[in-house]
Amino acid sequence: MWASPYVMRVKLALGFKGLSYEYVEDLFSGKSELLLKSNPVHKKVPVLLHNGKPVCEIIVQYIDEAFAGTAPSLVFAVGKGKTEEEKAEGLKQTLVAAENMEAAFKEISKGKPFFGGDTVGYLDVTLGALVAWVYAAEKLHGFPLFDATRSPLLNAWVERFKEQNTNWTMAGGGDELKLLGMWASPFALRVRLALSFKGLRYEYIEEDLGNKSDLLLTSNPVHKKVPVLIHSGKPACESQVIVQYLDEVFRATGLSLLPADPYERAMARFWAAFIDDKLLASWALAARGKTMEEKMELLKPTFAAVETLEAAFRECSKGKPFFGGDNVGYLDVMLGGLVAWVHASEARHGLKIFDPSGSPLLDAWVERFSELDETKAVLPDIKRLVEYANMREAQAAATN
């Protein structure tokens, strides 16, 4: 639709990328069949059809990723646009460097455990700063940079150095991660889940939302909300943005959350936006219902959203246990932020947001996801959450 600012965004992105496309004006005399079929969830423009597959909502990011080689790039990403040949060449040079370093170690250490001799020296510290990357490279390329046959001395040195340092393993070795959160926040929980599944170490700072810290106010001056992730001094806000950021920066660490395929990534982002805009938004409103009847009435759009999400789960998981397939992925983390509240709602009102008859797949997913060690490590205590929810509801009733 020519006047829509959302459509204009997509046209601008296609234009800047120098991509040619067929433009179809819609909504002029009602919504076309093609629109209704391509965007059955929201029935809105813009919709981008790429080789017959529709992309809705988060289109500009999809364009940038699917046409990553097409200049100019709209989103900055480290290492983007490199060909497989370039990567292979880079790796070859790195391996040559590793071999040279092995020879250097032999010469400098003179049979002792470290470059510095019996104790850690300057060169140990310099190379030690790269130890997390040695492991990252192993995960990324499938073989260790210092392996036992090619570089046996450095291979053993890595293990020895590791014992000297308790801090090295967690990527980002050298990166400092702080999370400003609030224990009951489903949004903060998403970030904690992502950090947990990625195996990243971080400092957790609990915020008193009734008396926000200066750090929160200066780190998130726009929304003044948690979660905020501070990575080496730089703040990132909004749970969806933060989880995507973590997945991009620590690509080789722990689980990769977003799918590798740009189209599947676009789908994952679409459903994440749906969870927030349709499911969570209406569920939060239902808390205002004074009686159970009022609550159930307000929950109608939530249950409709759950039904839609059940179908999305079937599509994304393809019969596997998680949205991400065999492993937990981005959408598992997005919806995972809500599982504690799902349990609390059941404990408070006997009300199942995902129930075995209406949404059996999601009901089973909640149980499966809640049982994972990485989830248990960060999930708040349900009894405490129930007390908190009761207290909030009592407060709201008193002020109305």
Ligand SMILES: N[C@@H](CCC(=O)N[C@@H](CS)C(=O)NCC(=O)O)C(=O)O
């Ligand atoms: N869209 C945000 C929502 C964050 C949010 O609503 N956080 C709440 C805690 S659950 C908050 O900080 N509220 C404080 C306030 O509104 O002043 C995200 O995804 O991170």
